[in-house]
Amino acid sequence: MLTIPDYRLRLPGPTAVPERVRQATALPVLNHRGAEFKAMLAECQQRLKPIFGTRHDVLLFAGSGTAMMEAAVANVVSPGDAVLIVVAGQFGDRFVSIAKALGATVDTIDVEWGGALDAQRVAERLKSRSYRAVVMVHNESSTGVAYDIAAVGAVVRDTPALLIVDSVSGLAGIEMKMDAWGADIVVSASQKSLMCAPGLGFAAVSAKAWKVIDRDGRVPSFFADFRRAKASLEKDGTPFTPPVTLVYGLLEALHMIDEEGLANVLRRHSRLAAALRAGVQALGVELYNQPDISSSTVVAMKVPRGLEGGAIVQRLRERYRTVIAGARHPSQTGKVFRIGTMGAVSETDIITDLRHLEATLKDLGKPAPTQHAGVRAALDALAASA
C-alpha cells in the first residue's frame, strides 16, 4: 500500500487538502456525462462566480495554472499581436515566455521584484501603442506581493486592449472582483486557496474578451479552446473527460468556503498572513517585498545574512517536518524563502510555523533576539485583529 511522509505542507501551493475534500475525492467515479455529475458541475459554476467576482461563466479545464496562463493568451492573441506584460516576478516572467512561444510581439513593464506597480505606467504605454492585451499577475507568489488589479483595470477598460490576469495564487485568498475591476480573463487553479489537489484550472471570461475570441474562428488550440468549453458548459458539461473526482473535491471545498463565508475566508487569510509577517520580523527576518503591498496568501522573506536559503528549507523539513518553499527563479536563488498562508490555514499553523522557524534559525546559528519572539509577536497581532 502506498504511503506518504507525514509532514506539514506549508508551501505557497499546492496547499494541504482538508480531510473533507480528500474524502470527497475518494468517492466512486460517476459517468461524466450523466445527470448527477452535470448537477455537480452546475453547482461548482454557481459557487465559483462570487469568488471570481463575476456574473460570467467560469470555464473549467483539466490542467495546472500554467496551462490556464497559456490558454488565456492563446485564446485572444494571434501571432504578431502586441501584448504588454507586467513583469514583477517569476510568473510575470513566465507569461513573457508563453506569449513569445505563441508568436506574440512582447513589450514589458518591468517592476522591481517585491515592489509596487504604478498603473500610470500601463496608461502611458497604452497611449504609445495598440495592444491586444495587458497581461499581469494578481498575486506574485515569488515575491509575496498582491497587485492592484482595479487600478490597472481602470486604465485598460476604455481601450481596445484586454486585461488578462493570473490569480492562480490569489483567488479565494485575496479579493477578486473581476467584473467591477475590469479584468477580462482571470485564470486560476485548484491547488492554492481553493484547498484542492492540483489538476483543475479555471478561466473566467468577460464579454469584451468573448468578442475577441469569437472574432474569426481562430483559436490556435484545440483542447484549450474557450469556445468549445463554453458550448459544453451551456449544457452543464465539459468538452472532454474531466478529472471527475477532483470536481467532487472542488465542490466540497466550495461548500466549506460558503459555510465559512467568503468575506470571512478573505479576512482569515489577511489576519493570518499579517500575524506571520509580524512573527518573522520579530525573529529578525526581513520581508522580501515592500510591506504595504504584502500578499495575504504568501509570506516571502529575505534569507538572513550569512545563511543559505536552501539550508533553512532543508532544516525545517528534516528536523521539524515543515515543508516551505525556497527560491524557484534563478535570480532569487539563496535570497528568498516563502511560506504559504493560503487555503485551509489556521492560527495554529502560523504559531507552529514560527516555533519551527525560530528553532531552525537557532540551529543554523541565528537565534531569535528573545526566546519565543516570533510566536509572541504573532499572538499580539492576532489579538489586535480578533
Ligand code: PLP
Ligand atoms: N501563477 C502563479 C502566481 C503561481 O503561483 C503558480 C504556481 O505556483 C502558477 C502560476 C503556475 O501554476 P502551476 O504550477 O499549477 O502550473
